[in-house]
Amino acid sequence: GDNSVLKVWDSKGEVCHQTVTFRTVDSEPFRGVVVREPRSEFVLVANTASDSPAACWSIFALHLSSGPSGYRFDHSSEYSIMYPVISCTARREPEAAPDRQPEIHLYTMQTKMIQQYHLAPEHCHDVIPPSAPIPPS
Secondary structure, X not given: OOOOEEEEEOOOOOXXXXXXXXXXXXXXXXXXXXXXXXXXXXXXXXEOOOOOOHHHOEEEEEEEEEEOOEEEEEEEEXXXXXXXXXXXEEEXXXXXXXXXXXXXXXXXXXXXXXXXXXXXXXXXXXXXXXXXXXXXX
């Protein structure tokens, strides 16, 4: 099957705020596994299609932000991986240095290995430093 669409709905499930569609470079069906670390603002999507070429195996980090009209993904980062992901889970670092956000540890079971990835939030979206003035909206 193809589960290439990820939607962001309001809390009542009545209004779709955003639709994100994942595509492969060779038009093969995109099959993904989605995980969200509950203490972070990221949703992680990994391509599980084992019959796709290696160029299609990726992990996507989507930054979820809230605004006056609801939640939306405002940034995405793609990371190439060696093998397709069968399943995964994420955990956020309990503590971090004062000048950075806690890393997200993504543990993946892939077709030929078990792998751990460290995602630094500041590399996955634009960060406003705590001392920077907040731009007017």
